Amino acid sequence: MKIATWNVNSLRVRLPQVLDWIAAEQPDILALQETKLEDKNFPVAEIEAAGYQAIYSGQKTYNGVAILSRTAAQDIVTDIPGLDDHQRRIIEATYGDIRVLNVYVPNGEAVGSDKYAYKLGWLEKLTAYVKEQLAAHPRLVLLGDFNIAPEPRDVHDPQLWENSVLCSGPERAAFRQLTGLGLCDTFRLFNQEESQFTWWDYRMAAFRRNMGLRIDHILASQELCGATTSCQIDKTPRKLERPSDHTLVIAVFGST
């Protein structure tokens, strides 16, 4: 089972890149964030012509998540129970015997801002929900744009970013709360290097200078953790003309 995540920063703009990528890589599942599309405008025909099915929860201008898949989605959820949130940030479904939860965690803007408080509250609700989901679904993948660089080695300049949004203590503590439920960071099962990033600011030629952060993640439940055969960052789409500011993470899970 090959599962990938990609914050596309507008599916309307990035659709040709998405179609090219799935044709080349043939994933079983591709989780998308920041589709920025209302559901009535989702490019269903193009996705189906490529041999994929789609589920989606979108809104105009901001946010929006989707999952493309080879097989049909079952038991679809688009809201965290008990969280009254009009922002479209989660979509979850079962594919075969794997539960997939795709998240677009709030950015948080700046430490101490209203959006930062919203982010921490949102993560608390997510964590409680993931705990429930893990109990019900031992084979769970939680993936997406977490907007958190878990450790200093996930940041191009840890001192510059220290205590900034995406790197602050409370955000990293929230990430540890999630992994503490029994989820592994699949990328770190295989790669312990510094300077392995998934997002680079559009400004200041950040990609060319590799000034990035690792904020997109694929977390797996203990049962799947042992079945993970690879997890890699695919930087090729970030090199294209008119790229998203994020690139893909791809994990492969074998049978257990």
Added chain:
DNA sequence: ATGGTGGCGCGGCCA
């Protein structure tokens, strides 16, 4: 350098 770039949508917000 308190900027810079990109998406949405056409002014200002968000990342």
